[in-house]
Amino acid sequence: MSDETPDHEADKALAGEYALGLLSPDEAAAFEARLATDAQLRAAYADWAEDLASLTDRIEPVAPPPDSFGRIEARLFGPPRRPAGPVWRRWGLGVAVAAGLAVAVGLATGVLERGPIPPDTPSYQAELVAEDRSLVVSAAYDAGQGRLFIERQQGGPRAGRALELWVIAGEDAPVSLGVLPEAARADLDVPPALRGRLDGAVLAISDEPPGGSPTGAPTGDVLAAGPITKL
Amino acid sequence: MTTRTDLEHWIGRAALGDRQAFSDLYSATSAKLFGVILRVLKDQAEAEEVLQEVYLRVWRNAARYQINGFSPMTWLITIARNAAVDRKRRRPAAGVVSDPNVVEAQADPRPGPEQAAIAASDSTRLRGCLDELSDGHADAVRGAYLEGETYADLAQRFDVPLNTMRTWLRRSLITLKECLSR
Numbered sequence: 001m002s003d004e005t006p007d008h009e010a011d012k013a014l015a016g017e018y019a020l021g022l023l024s025p026d027e028a029a030a031f032e033a034r035l036a037t038d039a040q041l042r043a044a045y046a047d048w049a050e051d052l053a054s055l056t057d058r059i060e061p062v063a064p065p066p067d068s069f070g071r072i073e074a075r076l077f078g079p080p081r082r083p084a085g086p087v088w089r090r091w092g093l094g095v096a097v098a099a100g101l102a103v104a105v106g107l108a109t110g111v112l113e114r115g116p117i118p119p120d121t122p123s124y125q126a127e128l129v130a131e132d133r134s135l136v137v138s139a140a141y142d143a144g145q146g147r148l149f150i151e152r153q154q155g156g157p158r159a160g161r162a163l164e165l166w167v168i169a170g171e172d173a174p175v176s177l178g179v180l181p182e183a184a185r186a187d188l189d190v191p192p193a194l195r196g197r198l199d200g201a202v203l204a205i206s207d208e209p210p211g212g213s214p215t216g217a218p219t220g221d222v223l224a225a226g227p228i229t230k231l
Numbered sequence: 232m233t234t235r236t237d238l239e240h241w242i243g244r245a246a247l248g249d250r251q252a253f254s255d256l257y258s259a260t261s262a263k264l265f266g267v268i269l270r271v272l273k274d275q276a277e278a279e280e281v282l283q284e285v286y287l288r289v290w291r292n293a294a295r296y297q298i299n300g301f302s303p304m305t306w307l308i309t310i311a312r313n314a315a316v317d318r319k320r321r322r323p324a325a326g327v328v329s330d331p332n333v334v335e336a337q338a339d340p341r342p343g344p345e346q347a348a349i350a351a352s353d354s355t356r357l358r359g360c361l362d363e364l365s366d367g368h369a370d371a372v373r374g375a376y377l378e379g380e381t382y383a384d385l386a387q388r389f390d391v392p393l394n395t396m397r398t399w400l401r402r403s404l405i406t407l408k409e410c411l412s413r
Binding site: 013046057065073 | 250254257261262263265266267269270279282283286287290300301302304305308309312313316354356357372373375376377379381382397400401402404405407408411
């Protein structure tokens with residue numbers, strides 16, 4: 001390269017410094033501004049990038065954790081629509097929203113209304129809230145009786161459809177607690193096998209055909225969800 | 232075996248919003264990039280976060296990748312290395328951070344003649360040329376690239392004033408580039 005001017009040579013060194021990340025913020029910004037208009041400088045930088053990348057040739061590949069790509073997809077595209085992978089991923093968004101609202105909603109609605117009465121001393125409670133608040137349901141669990149008191153405070157089933165309540169403990173598949181009745185309040189029995197596993201579990205409501213899911217697993221959209229918290 | 236053509240195809244498809252192509256690209260390249268990021272950061276949790284950030288950038292900037300600019304692996308490795316170095320420098324003792332978006336944007340549609348060089352031969356070529364540098368300067372280049380060392384770090388390591396370090400290294404870079412261009 002005998003035809004090179006000193007300026008050209010200095011630019012090559014500068015491009016190398018930039019590729020190595022050695023320039024000060026001001027110098028780097030000035031370099032980047034020149035890159036936009038200076039094809040020769042761009043070529044010099046690309047050339048260095050190519051050469052320096054070969055410094056990684058001897059670095060052994062390391063498999064990233066298996067859930068890494070799922071996290072990337074979730075950050076880019078939001079939670080998957082169809083059940084794929086861990087059950088938790090289906091409920092992630094609703095749970096996050098509901099957790100923020102759980103404290104605010106509370107159970108302080110009229111105790112004297114007709115229908116089931118909320119437990120005096122619930123052991124656990126949950127607030128199930130749709131993202132747009134079109135459906136808000138509170139839940140309180142009476143450990144002594146294995147009874148889950150439900151109160152629909154906002155919204156209801158879609159036309160010709162039903163709301164089904166599910167509990168998800170740990171990584172297990174959702175277990176149905178039944179279809180919510182037309183009345184705003186309901187008492188639901190919690191199966192004995194689940195009673196000891198409610199702490200930290202999630203309650204969720206899905207949109208189902210009348211009578212509930214025909215498959216034993218949620219088939220429609222998840223309309224609202226919320227974590228169960230100990231009182 | 233993944234070829235350069237495969238990578239360029241996947242990047243091109245990802246630019247059009249093809250998630251399957253993005254998934255294929257991830258499958259083919261994530262272990263290499265994770266290795267590079269781990270090499271820089273030496274911390275599993277941090278490396279996992281940076282790997283995610285890298286692929287977010289890849290997806291968002293795929294449209295700006297030009298197949299005639301950086302080779303696809305260089306493009307990916309450069310994004311990963313820069314993201315890892317940026318993260319490392321944001322640890323307690325902060326240093327100079329370059330704009331992380333520039334790499335993605337700087338693919339040159341008109342390659343210089345040097346860019347036609349075949350990647351496979353670079354490794355030995357670069358090593359040979361680094362060996363020609365005077366004592367320690369090959370380590371300085373490697374330290375800056377693989378450890379994210381700054382001029383201040385290098386000056387301390389070589390026990391010379393910062394300006395002296397910079398003069399030395401610039402001279403070494405010119406020597407290195409001459410050797411690589413032979």
